[in-house]
Amino acid sequence: MGSSELRRTALKRLFKEIRAFDSSAGLKLLQPVQDDMRIIYIDISVLDNPDIYPKSQVYRLLVKPSSTYPFDPPEVKFISYDKFTHTKYPIPVHPHIYSNGHICLNILYDGWSPANTLNSIGLSIQSMLSGNSVNSRPVDDDEYCRIAPSNPLMSKWQFDDDTV
Amino acid sequence: MSLIKYSKISVEDPSDWSGTMMPSVSTLDSMLRCQICKGFLRAPVVTSCGHIFCSICIREALTTKGKCPLCQEEIFESGLRKVLLLDGVVDWFKKHRAELFSNLKRAEVISDSQEESSERVLPSEKSSNVIDLTKDSSFNITASNYGKSTVEQQTLDISHISKQSTQQVSTASALETSPDADMLVQCPVCSKYMTIEKLQGSHIDKCLKGQSDKDYKPQSSPRKSSNKGTGLHLRNDFEIGRLLHSKKRKHENGSFQLQPGIQKKKQRIPNLDVMIPTNRLREKLNLYGLSTGGPRQKLEARMKQYINLYNANLDALHPVDDRVLIGRLSRWESLVEISERQDDKARDNGKSNSIDAIQNAKQNAHSWKVKYRSSYKELIERAKASVTKLSKDGAADNNALSAEKGGDEEAKREA
Numbered sequence: 001m002g003s004s005e006l007r008r009t010a011l012k013r014l015f016k017e018i019r020a021f022d023s024s025a026g027l028k029l030l031q032p033v034q035d036d037m038r039i040i041y042i043d044i045s046v047l048d049n050p051d052i053y054p055k056s057q058v059y060r061l062l063v064k065p066s067s068t069y070p071f072d073p074p075e076v077k078f079i080s081y082d083k084f085t086h087t088k089y090p091i092p093v094h095p096h097i098y099s100n101g102h103i104c105l106n107i108l109y110d111g112w113s114p115a116n117t118l119n120s121i122g123l124s125i126q127s128m129l130s131g132n133s134v135n136s137r138p139v140d141d142d143e144y145c146r147i148a149p150s151n152p153l154m155s156k157w158q159f160d161d162d163t164v
Numbered sequence: 165m166s167l168i169k170y171s172k173i174s175v176e177d178p179s180d181w182s183g184t185m186m187p188s189v190s191t192l193d194s195m196l197r198c199q200i201c202k203g204f205l206r207a208p209v210v211t212s213c214g215h216i217f218c219s220i221c222i223r224e225a226l227t228t229k230g231k232c233p234l235c236q237e238e239i240f241e242s243g244l245r246k247v248l249l250l251d252g253v254v255d256w257f258k259k260h261r262a263e264l265f266s267n268l269k270r271a272e273v274i275s276d277s278q279e280e281s282s283e284r285v286l287p288s289e290k291s292s293n294v295i296d297l298t299k300d301s302s303f304n305i306t307a308s309n310y311g312k313s314t315v316e317q318q319t320l321d322i323s324h325i326s327k328q329s330t331q332q333v334s335t336a337s338a339l340e341t342s343p344d345a346d347m348l349v350q351c352p353v354c355s356k357y358m359t360i361e362k363l364q365g366s367h368i369d370k371c372l373k374g375q376s377d378k379d380y381k382p383q384s385s386p387r388k389s390s391n392k393g394t395g396l397h398l399r400n401d402f403e404i405g406r407l408l409h410s411k412k413r414k415h416e417n418g419s420f421q422l423q424p425g426i427q428k429k430k431q432r433i434p435n436l437d438v439m440i441p442t443n444r445l446r447e448k449l450n451l452y453g454l455s456t457g458g459p460r461q462k463l464e465a466r467m468k469q470y471i472n473l474y475n476a477n478l479d480a481l482h483p484v485d486d487r488v489l490i491g492r493l494s495r496w497e498s499l500v501e502i503s504e505r506q507d508d509k510a511r512d513n514g515k516s517n518s519i520d521a522i523q524n525a526k527q528n529a530h531s532w533k534v535k536y537r538s539s540y541k542e543l544i545e546r547a548k549a550s551v552t553k554l555s556k557d558g559a560a561d562n563n564a565l566s567a568e569k570g571g572d573e574e575a576k577r578e579a
Binding site for chain 2: 007008009012013016017019067068071111113114115146
């Protein structure tokens with residue numbers, strides 16, 4: 001894997017977070033590689049917005065903590081293909097989620113705070129989907145997906161829309 | 165390569181208390197934890213906005229970004245103040261957590277009623293799980309795991325059980341620790357307990373050199389020494405009351421707020437001026453007994469981390485020796501080096517590491533080809549034409565060719 005070795009602080013914290021993860025109400029934490037904290041999956045289903053997101057639909061979120069976690073944000077994106085189980089997943093349609101799975105949400109980039117957790121990331125994204133009423137991709141979807149790096153942290157994000 | 169054995173990491177967590185007779189202890193447990201490292205507060209400091217973190221955690225966080233992790237308010241390192249009383253409280257809780265836990269652990273007896281009561285948790289309590297990120301998130305989660313009805317049920321159970329059974333308790337006597345036993349500190353090298361004077365005087369040198377300290381008679385740890393007390397038969401709830409009462413007494417006479425005398429003499433290291441010339445920086449590192457090797461960037465990072473460690477140490481109720489800090493610094497540095505090396509490796513391998521990236525690249529290349537197929541064809545035709553022209557007209561047309569080539573390249577770029 002490309003991720004670097006996690007430092008002790010990062011490991012300790014992730015251990016506690018995984019233990020304390022509140023796997024209820026449409027959130028589920030998975031570790032594709034046992035005892036490896038460098039790749040974490042969070043399965044998200046949206047229970048209260050059936051017009052856009054069917055209740056039974058599961059979206060798989062990839063979380064890759066950096067070696068300096070929690071001081072720096074982890075890499076977070078939706079994935080369309082799980083290479084461990086060889087399963088395909090849809091990318092949820094949302095005006096702030098690009099079709100390559102990248103999410104325009106400030107707490108994942110500039111607005112990151114070390115007090116955020118795996119649980120709070122999952123909940124924010126879940127509530128972002130719950131509160132959505134626009135069934136479309138971002139306006140610059142094609143353009144962004146063509147030039148986007150695989151790691152969304154390498155993109156330059158602008159957070160100009162507070163309404164959704 | 166894994167540097168840390170997973171089994172060595174303690175995974176104690178506020179949720180441990182859910183199976184005990186007093187699940188509400190989890191609230192206290194989570195309140196005594198730092199929101200950055202999720203561990204118990206080490207040398208807690210309060211920010212100007214009123215939030216409390218481990219000294220070292222918040223200093224490291226502020227090195228990255230000058231905002232409070234909980235409320236995003238702009239804060240400065242100079243505004244951090246130590247909270248010695250809280251350090252004492254956390255210390256007490258850490259020391260007695262296992263004891264408290266084993267005394268409260270009666271899960272089997274009450275498991276039936278617990279299941280019943282957890283079903284009764286109101287849906288409104290569940291929905292409070294949707295977190296406002298500006299608030300103390302993990303605290304919300306743990307708190308809502310044990311709804312009010314559960315707690316009430318549990319309290320009833322406690323009194324019920326304690327009527328039936330009495331227990332031999334050593335906990336209460338643990339509180340009758342003599343005041344000087346409190347001042348014992350653990351040697352970071354050999355883990356023996358001794359007075360700080362003894363440790364910093366001669367013991368630490370010997371320990372670091374690997375000699376065993378022969379003239380030193382080991383004193384038992386504060387906890388052990390107190391276990392000798394008379395075994396008391398106490399009812400559980402009474403015992404807890406006593407624990408709290410004794411803590412209050414200690415608080416009143418203030419011994420939890422006293423740092424060792426030597427601590428007062430030590431001054432904080434001011435923040436590193438980034439404009440400092442490299443030779444002055446080396447002098448500074450030398451002054452604190454740190455390595456002066458490596459490029460400028462490394463020196464700066466080393467100095468910054470040492471300042472963080474040093475200043476955080478001053479906030480601790482039981483500070484450690486500078487040499488211990490230097491040991492921690494070198495461990496930190498070796499970990500940073502490893503992760504940097506791996507980052508480099510990852511960069512060298514390019515995106516080939518990630519299957520997603522490969523797929524993206526393939527797709528991109530393909531769509532690119534399709535989109536600009538006609539332009540490519542045109543360019544190839546023109547190139548062919550110019551080659552034939554070249555062979556016909558010979559060297560005379562070289563200039564014209566190069567001009568055309570330039571034009572082709574431009575066309576390519578436009579495409």
